[in-house]
Each structure stands twice: as C-alpha cells, then as structure tokens.
Amino acid sequence: MTKEGMSEGENMKELTRTINCKTCGKHFADLLLDESFAAQVREAGRQQTGPDAEAGAAAEPIHGAAAMQVAAHLAGCATCREELEQLQATYALLDSWTAPEPSAFFDSRLHVRLREVRAEEPERLWSRVRSFFLYSTRQRLRPVLAGALAVAVIAGGGGTFAGLYGHQDAMAIKTSPTVNDLKILDNNAQALQQMDELLDSGNDNSAPPVS
C-alpha cells in the first residue's frame, strides 16, 4: 500500500496527482448512479479535506484507489466539482415530475375488458368439439354429414372399382397351366364342332327355299 520511503501523507498527495479532469469525468457515471461508490468518494473526501484530515491521511486508506483519486481531484478542481454538482442537482430535479394516481374506475374498467377478452378467447380444440356436439342444433352437422357420406361413397366405390380391376389382373397373372390346357381343349372342341357343321351343310341336297 505504502510506497517505500514515503509517508502516508506523501502517498495521499501522490494519489491526488494521478488523475486529470478527463479521468475524473469518467467516474461521474458511478458518482451519479452508483450510491456505494458515491459514498466512498464522500467519505474519502472527508478524510482528505475535513478537520481530521491529518488523522485520515495517517490512517490506512479504507476506500478503493479510484474513490481516493476522485475525491482528491474533486477537492482541488472547481470545474469538475461544479459539473458534478449540476449533474446531481439535475438528477434531483427530475423528482419533481410527478404522475397522477390511477383513477378509481381503473380496476372496474379493466375487469370489463378482461371479461370481453375471456369471452372472445378461442376455446381449445377438444372443448370446441365437445361444445359442438353438446350444444349445437345439429343443423350445422347436416352438410358435414353429407360431405362425409360423399367422401365415404367415393372412397368405397373407387375402392371397389380398383379392387375389381386389380382382382382381374391378379387372376390373369395367376392362371394355372391346367386351366390353360382346358381352355385350349375347349377351343379345339369348338373348332371341330364348327367344321362338322360346315361339312354337314355341304352334303345337304335339298331344294333351296322359295322366296
């Protein structure tokens, strides 16, 4: 804390020389807005310049170096002191801007608006469905039912149609060799029968019908 060969008083003087107005100005925000720092600076100032300055200088410094430096600079710089005082006065002046109390009807008006909001509020899906079935006249349900029926018919009919065609294809694909042989035999039998009929008609000597 104390530099070698320096007394406490000399050390304090050394501290006061270390900042200029610009550096001091940088601490104004803390002085104005940070009450603990402002209190430290005030206390340090009392130690440095008050009636017991000698005792304060001799005592071990209890504040941060920054607070000591700012206090020392402010004690010797009228410009910075004035600027700080103006800032503090302005800050205090702002207190005189008062605002009126809420009116007596604030809560009642708010509750009216709140009731409106609650009435307008969309219900959850389940409660809406439940309310529909519980409280609706079911007239609104008719178009829905008609639509649902149409969808069912289209889906069902289309399904049957697709199923039939799909089934035929499946049958064609799955025709067994036995069935094919039987078909061939059947076709052959038909062909033989047709040939017999033709031969029979060639041997017919009867007179042609009179027109």
Add this chain to the structure above:
Amino acid sequence: MVSGLAPEQRRAAIARGDFSHLADSEVMLELKAGNMDAFDVLLAKYRKPMVHFMFRMVHNQAVAEELAQEVFLRVYRSRETYRAEARFSTWLYRIATNLGVNYARDTRYERTAATVYLDEVDAETGMTPDVADTTPSAEVGLLREERMEAIRRHVMALPERQRNAVLMHKYQGMDYQQIGEVLKLSESATKSLLFRAYQTLREKLKEFV
C-alpha cells in the same frame, strides 16, 4: 426470484388465497394454471407503477390508463406462453415499453403542442382561460408547472432508448441489470446510456437547477 416455501406450504398458501410469500413469477405461473386470483394479485402490485410509467410516456391520464390496462390484458392473453426464465417485472416492462413506443410512433403526427390564447373564448366552456394571479402561492404553482413541463419535454426529446432507460431508472426504481434485460442491453451499455441521458438533461435543464 422463487419463494423459499416447501411445495405443501406453497399449495396451502395458494388455497388460502395468500400469495404474499410467492415471487411474481410464481404468481404468474398460478395465473397460467388458471387461477384468476393471481391476476388480481399482480394487478394490485403493478397497477400504480404501470399507470405512472405510461403517463410519463404519453402525458395523458386517460390514454395512460388505457395502455396500462392493455398491458395487463396482454399479460393475461400471453399467460399460456409465459416462461419463468426472467423476472416477471422485466417481462411486464418489456410489454409496457413496446406498447408505449408503438403508441408514440402511431400518434407522432397527432400530438402537437396545444396553443392557448388568453384573450379568446374557449369553444367548449365559453370562458376565457384563467390567468394566473399574482399571489406568491400561485406563482410558486406556476413555476412548478413550468418546471414539470420542461422536464417532461426534455425527457421526451431524448432518443427512444435513453428516454425509456431514464423512465425505468429514475421513476420506476429499476436497476441497470433489469433495465438492460428490458432493453436487451448489457449492464455497462445501460449505465453508459443512462449517463449520456442525464448529461443531456443537465444541459437542457440548466435554467431550473
């Protein structure tokens, strides 16, 4: 931020309608759960600060009250999406700041300074405006009015963020951290913003100091 009550004690207190041991965020969670008593608790606590905050933003009591009511209605409407991640008041002031700023932007061209002509009859009342008498109390009152008007004018003339920071710091008693959370700024940036605002006000309000 969170009360130190055991869950059973907490439940018992809520059942009794006693929210005094609960943090605001817990009260808000009660509202989220559908307990409307929680809304009244929050309303009782923040009614006055909200009206004051809005009044300083819009300088009209009727509008301020309407906007403050809108803040509470938005709290109610947003209860489902509320997450107790930040302080309730931070969330509340963020809603309020957005509403106030939007109102100011929407009515920028409508708000013009009213000019009062002392020798003209008022169209509504049929009377001429009261002229201040010369008694000391009236003078003091006039000076006070003038000072308040100057403060209002110069605070409102600050850039938007500085103005909101001053309103929250000076008049709502909020700390840097909280103001920073509302304005989405770091603590040091908030401090710097505030100091610049107070320096500007020192210049502008010199004659009243």
